[in-house]
Amino acid sequence: MSSPDAGRPQTSRLPAWLRRARRGRLRLAVTVLLVLFALLIPPLSGFYEQLNPDVSSKFYIFLGTSALVLALWSVSYNLMLGYTGMVSYAHAAYFGVGAYTVAFLFKRFQLPALEGLVLAPVVAAAVGLVTGLVALRAVRLYFSLLTLAISQLLFSIAFSWCTIGCDNGIHGIQLPDQLSDYTTLYYFVGAVVGIAMLIMFAVVRSPFGAALAAIRENRRRASAIGLNVKAYELTVFTLASLFAGLAGGLFAVFQQEAYPELLYWTNNAQPIVVALLGGTGAFLGPALGAFIYTVLDNAISKQFPYQFDVILGAIVLGVVLLVPGGVWDAPALLGALRARIRGGEDEEQQAESTGEAIRRIDVAKAVKAGAIESDAVPRGETLLRLDGLSKAFGGLQAVQSVSLQVKQGDRHAIIGPNGAGKSTLFDLITGRLKPDSGRVVFDGRDITGKPAHTIARSGIGRAFQITSIFPRLTVRQNLQYAMLANRGDTRRLLGWADRIHREDALELLDAVGLGAYADLPAGQLSHGDQRAIEIAISLALGSKLVLLDEPTAGMSPYETEKAMELVRRLATERGLTLLFCEHDMQVVFGTARTVTVMHLGRILTEGTPDQVRSDPEVQKVYLGVELEEAGA
């Protein structure tokens, strides 16, 4: 571009790094305060007892212990709720399983409580894995309802099975002598909770955690970048059960009992309320919530046992409707409010996306980008072959025995009026739909009916017709996580996701004109810029074959030309194979080397742009006057 500042987004007064540092420092301060508070509870309680002889320091230390356990339980719940976007009503059941493990082994086999505590997470995770396999047969709502069924099932077992104490539960677990002192017990529980938190923190920052975030943001896109969504959900479900079991085991140790009501589904209110209250968006949000909840519970419920539920419900409702970020986000909210009252602009708003990213596309840079597939591919061989592919929806035959070959290195367009079956065909190729009959062979392998993530991993990238990105991840993370997923890094539970492939992602972002928005949430960008992200993701996958479903929908002629120049050059110089459908005939004939015409689910004809243009049947059935104009 001639002038580097042209179209640059305006930034507010403070430089970005400073604003980030301020926010980061605030978070660090809250974290340090929280940890300090937790560490100082026993001495503070002792001090309080000296001031006021009526109170017992033991009581407050005991409250502190229960807050710690609640914190662990809620943070583990948030692995699902906040990090993956799953609402489970079975988390209390795994907590209960942990508690019962310690209690039962102690009562029946006189196993010391601490040894039981080691087994508690293992048993809970095993139960979580098995029941999770059932629950994850379903998605979203039905998943939540299934967890409810599982929870009730486990509750009835605990309630009715007299080997583990029926409705009475198990009481009278004894602590080892070293832990009989309240303060020692508190620090012991604190140490266990602290270690568990560190492990969970490492997990959410790992490439595995990145996959969870991708799933939370957009399941369809997650699967299209090559993530086996169900497998990740099952893993995080089991992992959450493991830590819930640990929390339950700690509960049995310090409360010295386990009883069936622990498993009842309404008991899930606790981790849910606590997580929401503290904030599901921050790792320690639920832990903060646990301490606030314990204080609230103790302050209000003793005096007003009936009002407590109303107040609690009102708080949750208020948080859900007004402060989705919970208490953790209160400072940011106050900042925004202050800015609004002052009439100044919101500090968070650091750059304004104008939808002009595509105008800033740097083709030369993109062609050199390391992220894009660069195998020297033999041209002319068949990369994708469709054999008699058919798909019907009820009575509607959307795709009817379509056979098609896409050659390596080709730029292949599929055109046809609305309802011709183009998007359905793409869904069949990428595994979003399973064909009724016919075969899909890609790169010599039969991929018919394979799951979407497998097909994505085997080298087919896709841009959806309706923009499908990860709205609350930053623009950089959108590309970076796509790379992580596609390069198989997301199975790793260790490592720092945001530091892996970062340079590759930034390079590609610069090349497609999005460099200035790297740290903005993708959902804040304008429609046109989100479109550029969508295309960039499908390129970031390093795919051999890129499917573009109406890539230039809603773009101006100039942007269209720019975007198509990018994909054209990538195809020629980097060996990408393109399969795209498009309504804009200028785009089609300017880019494609092969054109297939579809009509009512069937292939009408196929050939070079010139052959298709002059085919009288095509003109008659579909293109008509429009074609002559475009060809002029």
Next chain:
Amino acid sequence: MSPGQLLLFAVGGLATAAYLFIVTAGLSLVFGALRIINMAHGSLYMIAAFVTVVVANRLGASFGFWTGLLLAVMLTGVIGAVIEILVLRRIYKEEHLVQLLGTYALSLVAAGAVRLFFGASYRTVRPPDIVSGSLNIGGFRYSGYAVFMIASAVLIAIGVYLLLYRTALGRNIRAAVSDPELLNVSGVNVSRLYTTVFVIGAGLAALGGAIVAPSQAVGASMDTDVLVLAFAISVIGGLGSIVGTAVGALIVGEVISFGLNNQYTNQFAIAFVFIIMAAVLTVRPWGLFGRPEQEL
């Protein structure tokens, strides 16, 4: 088990199925049209049960029950309208997670409010005189009230059918179930339609609560008790399907009745319901009569 006993348990199961059907029909209708799982549905049912008991015991005789029932349905309908307008409208566009949590919070508020107003102790009410007798068939005594519950459920089922398939409102509701976007552009006042549907759903919850009140102790935990069963039924039958709701309610009612009346299984009667639920969901995640949702 003798045939007479079998019949007795079967009728008992039908009575359980009856009130569960009435309640779950409301849940299912709301889900079908509004695509929202109302975690506070059980609360509306509980409120209606309490109102019925209190009014019936205050006014006495048969008259009291019917007045209580009417008042309970009206009051719950108003509460439903307030909830829909003040809360639900803000969360239709949100992800299901927010909807689950939002209505869950409502149920917490309602549970607290009920305990505040009515206390934590159980209350009972006698069935109205007309249906309080019993029938003696083949040496077994059938409760007249159980027969009344079954008859009510049948009448309500017919009523819901007529509403859905014989009225303009029903046509719009069915349209909302099958294609909300199309309905939006067809000139129907969608927000009023949603309010109406939610009020009808609340009314069905209230009818269930009022009708069940004389047959069991009314207490502060009946909201969650009925909610899990209603979930089980709608999941077995398929969310959003009235026929599925009826079939699901029959299955659950009979399983509970036969399970409770057998000395070996009475501990596990409710567990059976959830085993069936898990089994159905594992094979057909969208339920027996439901339609599959697009998965990704």
